[in-house]
Amino acid sequence: MATAVQPLPSQPLARLSLPPHSTLPRRVDGAWWPRSRDLLVELPLLIGELPRAWGQITGVSVNSEMWHASPGRMLVANHVVRLHRTSGPHGRHVLRLLSGPGRARRDLLVVPPELVAADAEPLMAAVAAAEAGGARSPR
Structure with missing residues (x-):
């Protein structure tokens, strides 16, 4: 009796x-809803889904309270991404991406x-629907 070969599960897409x-x-x-607090797993998935117009991501700032421990840099898509950790309540739920020579x-x-889908999905939709024109908050 032949055994059917099951395809390997595909890599999950970032919820972005x-x-x-x-x-x-x-x-x-934008808004990002990772599946875990493990940056080593989640960050490559996110970076792979970002628009090409955002350029090559070279640095990421994250809040230490939000994520499990991680190294100061990691290899993502064959280039080094530097991880900067911050602390404190300000910006706890913000991930800052830096790219390109001008550090956009x-x-x-x-x-x-x-967060369960019933709570997360409306939040993500609201961020995507927010109108442009609001100034960035002071940082």
């Missing part, structure tokens, strides 16, 4: 919600992985 492109500033540039910055609202 981005508003339509705009040249006006936004408080946040994009901020993503991080939806806690423990």
Whole structure:
């Protein structure tokens, strides 16, 4: 009797919600709902889903209270991404992405992985629907 070969499970896609492109500033540039608090697993999935227009991500700032311990840098898609850890309540749910030679910055609202879909999905949709034109919060 022949055994059917089951395909390997595909890599899960990052749960990422981005508003339509705009040249006006936004408080946040999108929302990300990771599946865990493990940056070594989650960050490569996220970076792989980002728009090409955002450029090559070279640095990421995260809040130490939000994520499990991680190294100061990691290899993602054959390039080094430096991880900067911050602490304190300010920016706890924000992931800051730095890219390119000019160090362009994009901020993503991080939806806690423990949140159930009924709570997380409307939040992500609201971020994607937010109108451009709001100035970035002071940092």
